[in-house]
Amino acid sequence: MHTRHELSAAALALFAEFGHESTTVDQIAARAGVARRTFFRYFASKDDAVLPDHDTTVGTVQAVLEGAAPTEEPLAVVCRAIREVLRMYTADPSMSLARYRLLRQVPALREREIAVVSRYERLFTKYLLSHPSVSGVDPDSTTAMLAEVSASAVVASHNHVLRRWLRTGATGDAMSRLDEALAVIRRRFSPSADDEAPGDIVVTVVPGGTHTSDVLDAVRRALD
The missing domain is CATH 1.10.357.10 (Tetracycline Repressor, domain 2)
Known part of the structure; x- marks a missing residue:
């Protein structure tokens, strides 16, 4: 649950900094300090991280x-x-x-x-x-x-x-x-x-x- 929260927080921060369209899953995973595959264990898309x-x-x-x-x-x-x-x-x-x-x-x-x-x-x-x-x-x-x-x-x-x-x-x-x-x-x-x-x-x-x-x-x- 902690990783899920961190991914959501990272997504929201990056969306605020660079915009929703410009932010990628790789950027979100990197900001949260996890691998890309870890992101997809919790969310199917970057949009899903907004309402976790x-x-x-x-x-x-x-x-x-x-x-x-x-x-x-x-x-x-x-x-x-x-x-x-x-x-x-x-x-x-x-x-x-x-x-x-x-x-x-x-x-x-x-x-x-x-x-x-x-x-x-x-x-x-x-x-x-x-x-x-x-x-x-x-x-x-x-x-x-x-x-x-x-x-x-x-x-x-x-x-x-x-x-x-x-x-x-x-x-x-x-x-x-x-x-x-x-x-x-x-x-x-x-x-x-x-x-x-x-x-x-x-x-x-x-x-x-x-x-x-x-x-x-x-x-x-x-x-x-």
Whole structure:
């Protein structure tokens, strides 16, 4: 794992110095002090070195979902699981900042990150739809729709908090900010999360392919 981290750090440093297109695998391996073949034991390409931790984090998130008791509020479990994703980013602020700056400069890498992050949304939707409280419902029902929308809202909340944290130089308590955002989501999509009487359900419709930050903004406007 140490070598994997060193390779990723070397890749990010070289991309910042010489640009993404000009940097080669040989340069990354040399900067990390390993052989070219060692690089390929960890990554299939130089682009894979930019987002090295998601596979492990997906496994951690899956374990949280699978380890939850059937009687636990399902959206609370999803909110607990998304904290593991933010924990991955906040564990190494300098690396996260370097990655953020690079992704802003290279659209192809940004698209790759979006695709990776969508894995969490699919995991959460699958978990919510398979939960005993909704298992067996009509896929076209309002219940099924709300499961998918609430999973999207959780991921959008995470992305919103993460971006704000990175834009401010990775300072401040990002986890507390995430918990505050998730509390709003739970109150709206799972009223039993607190002692308040259930309120109206608000459904926001956005075009397919809408960026997660825009989805969150649309949800916030609807709730306001």
